[in-house]
Amino acid sequence: MASSYCCSRLLLQSQSSRLMLRFSPFLATPPTPSSLSFSSNCHVSSSAQATLQQQHEQQPLPQSSQLVALEYADLNLSYNLDLGHVRIRQHVNPLSSSFSVPAQVPDWNHAFADPTLPLMVDIGCGSGRFLMWLAKRTPKERNFLGLEIRERIVKRAESWAKDLALDNILFLFANATISFKQLVESYPGPLVLVSVLCPDPHFKKKHHKRRVLQKPLVGAIVDNLMPGGQVFIQSDVIEMALDMRNQFDEVKTLKHIEVLDPAMLCDSEGWLLSNPMAIRTEREIHAEHEGAKIYRRLYQKQMIDHL
Secondary structure (H helix, E strand, O other): OHHHHHHHHHHHHHHHHHHHHHHOOOOOOOOOHHHHOOOOOOOOOHHHHHHHHHHHHHOOOOOHHHHHHHHOHHHOOOOOOOOOOOOOOOOOOOOOHHHOOOOOOOOHHHHOOOOOOOEEEEEOOOOOHHHHHHHHHOOOOOEEEEEEOOHHHHHHHHHHHHHOOOOOEEEEEOOHHHHHHHHHHHOOOOEEEEEEEOOOOOOOHHHHHHOOOOHHHHHHHHHHEEEEEEEEEEEOOHHHHHHHHHHHHOOOOEEEHHHHOOOOOEOOOOOEOOOOOOOOOHHHHHHHHOOOOOEEEEEEEOOHHHO
16 A cells, blocks of 8 residues: 555656646756656556546646746735736737837936946836846846836836836836837946847738837847847747848847857757746747747847957
8 A cells, every 4th residue: 555655656746747847947957767757666556557647637737827927936026906917908009109209218327226237128028027037136237128118017017126126127118119229328338138039020011010120220239239248039920030030140240149159059940949048938938838939049249350
């Protein structure tokens, strides 16, 4: 009886390990097959094995929203009645007149405890969890600026950042296409990283001009990025990923990271195999939960004399 109970626990632990591997981005090295298989070491009846397997299959897999909550659990974000569960409008027309006014340049001395720190800008930051996770881990090393065109979720992100007492992060309601340049040019410190992660693909060809990444924005990113600075792009939509990739591939001062660091592995088509940021965005979690592939590229700006 004790032997059967022991083996049952081992089998359940094996199944739990498989779920952890499937849903955690932090387990880089999977256990060996021998460590996950106990059939050769345990004498469990075939009927008991069938019962355990049936129980496992009947357990519902986590919803993507649950996976997001788990990934960002250490932020311990609160939800109040006024700002908490904000209904997010997925598609916004950035060409609308209501989004044509550039965002006001903030007082950087008021926005950040130290406005001379290196700056990361996340274009289309969504809920802001991704940036807050990074900001919490590098409080004295880097500042973070999140630009988002949907004002209601910007207000919620601001509330969360205040609750977390983060003095190295700022969220702005802004149309990045027209506001990015003047914002980063006014920042006292160096621009070291720009991310454009799973932006709205605006599928219809006539709506491609609504995409956030247009040539003027690409130029502003490259011009203001310090030598050695990086651009990280990703999308779960291949058409959107290719559009962004083609624009940055054309920039002579940018080199893809695999050229500079062979340890950054890519597939045969040049897409990064893993997320280099140590944390997934919410859209990334949802997409991977649904079985979608994430297409990623990471560029680094070169010194002129290195070209």
